[in-house]
Amino acid sequence: MTTLKYLGGYSSSLQQQVQQLIDSKRLGTWLEQRYPAQAQHLIQTDAALYDYVQRIKQQFMRSADPISKVFYDTRMHVIGNALGQHQFVSRVQGSKLKRKNAIKVSAIFKTLPEPLLRMVVVHELAHLREKEHNKSFYQLCQHMEPDYHQLELDLRLFLTLREQGD
Template identity: 85%
Template sequence: MSALKYLNGYSQSLQQQVSQLLAAQRLGAWLEQRYPPQEQHPIQTDAALYDYTQALKQQFMRSSGPVSKVFFDTRMHVIDNALGQHQFVSRVQGSKLKRKNEIKVSAILKTLPEPLLRMVVVHELAHLREKDHNKAFYQLCQHMEPDYHQLELDLRLFLTLRD
């Protein structure tokens, strides 16, 4: 079960099902059935990712602070246990303290289906309101993306298959 490092928090029965799919070399086919192969989604540049994130923020989180920067990070790897990061940068400018919110998303998500990218962006946007992964955080994620938990599992399955 050590090959299932992305599924550590899930039940043993789910891990066994995934192990069986891997052993039978059917996990890829199962994921293709859920996410039929098609052309890459149109969000391939930092500008497109910024616009995509701003549209989600405008739809669900108008009253939250502005996001000043959103970009794909080619150095971010799953090894760091993250596919996205949010940063709250504070800088002194004269006598004022300027706060900026920045979101980094792993470039790996350029090649995965768009719903998985959306799940990561929703996750990072939710950190604008909730800093910790608590109940309110996950409720906000589900408000923005009703299939949030399923998409998170599917993303972990893609990463398991990739390894």
């Protein structure tokens, strides 16, 4: 039995189900059925990603601070389960305090299905309002993406499959 590091917080019964899929070499098939390969998204450039994030922000978080930069980061790897990051920079310019918000998303999402990209974008947008991963944070994520928790699990399954080399 392999260590399922991306599923550590989930129940042992779910981990056993995933392990059975891995052992029978069916995890990839199961994910392919949920997310067909022909449904690949077209959000491949930083400009397209910026527009995508702005549309979601406009729909759900009009009054939140503006986002100055959104981009795919080719150097970002799955470290500490981070596949996206938000940055808040405050600078004093004269007598004014200027704030800039940036979001970077791992370039791995260029090849993953769009719903998983949306889940990470929603997660990072939620940090504009809620800095911590608390109940309010996850309620906001679910408001923007009702299937947020299922998509997070599916993303962890994709990462597990990728790590298995299948």
